[in-house]
Amino acid sequence: MKQEISLSILSGKGGTGKTTLAVNLALALDNVQLLDADVEEPNDYIFISPEIEKKEKESVMRLIPEIDEDKCTACRKCVDFCEYNALAMMLDNVLVFEEVCHSCGGCKIVCPENAITEKERELGKLYHDNQAKIDFWQGELNTGEEKAVPVIEKLKTKIDHSRKVIIDSPPGTTCPTIEAITDTDFTVVVTEPSSFGLHDLKMVVEMLNEIRQPFAVVINRAEADSDYLIEDYCQENEINILLKIPFSRKIAELYSNGKPFLDELEGWRAKFKELYREIREEAAKDERNNSN
């Protein structure tokens, strides 16, 4: 079967337009797989599958230590070993802070008394809704949990390369973002023409260059008198701007009602199709450069 490309959509900060782009682009194409990896606040479902809670779901589990107090001699080796302060020794009892545990299993290995076993804890969930044109997956981190990466790792096991893969990544430049974009063929960075937008774009560009990820930019809420903020920077740094989504009351209103705009504003379905064609070209260009 023909292999399609995988695309990740990213922004430096939340509220920039990742969801807008991911959802409208996905709806403009056929044979798409959309994965919402913004697991701390996934919201693609509002536009794609509002009843996602009632669809197929599976748990993402992880292991955390459990201390057998009868066997524990309070030697403290586990507490000293834990790099993340998930364990503390208080009045000769080991306290476990499950939320900060990275599930490395090291404490169990260093315990000389075999007083540590591991138990499973639900970290998050994956939701799935296979529709006619879109195979939609959503990762969701349970409230109060801090470790998004394992949920994204599990979500990525669902990638189907026979489809046009679009991953809506968590915003920013931290581990969950990097996990979401790693192994994708190309990244689109969404930004807005403001000082904040530019600042956060620079952070993202630095991170993408560091991990040698090919990318281009889409400007959201574009306005003629402020786009230069992003355009000047992109020109200086030889970054392609693939599309501008205008600052429009109509788009904002549709968004706030949970409606994609591609068929509400004339010509936009075609523009998103064209955007995808360009992305595919850019990704292929990078492929050629790498194989040379």
Place this chain on the structure above:
Amino acid sequence: MRIIIPAVEAGDFETEIHENFGRADYFAVVDSENDEIEFIENNAAAQSSGAGVGAAQVCADQKADVVTAYHFGPKAYKALTAAGIEVLDLTDQKLIKDAYHDYQAGKLAEAEAGPGGHH
């Protein structure tokens, strides 16, 4: 009684209180028997995660009876109370001596766990 107060540097009673518990650079340890003060480094301050728990561990290892700060995250609060340490809130005190005097005067209220740090 051994009272611990987060401090911006290793100084004396005139040193400023650090605004944060888990990420304080130093802790002032005051012994109320003889009003003596010493400063210890908070080796949890620079850690990538769980600074509050690490700092609570430092306080427990120092055999603190009381810890007072402007704010405690939920994990630090849980760890300190598990160690049997009394956890008190500071309000508008500026210097270590202000915190210590208000503690002695019984003016510090029992703390509640607030929201934790950023990740």
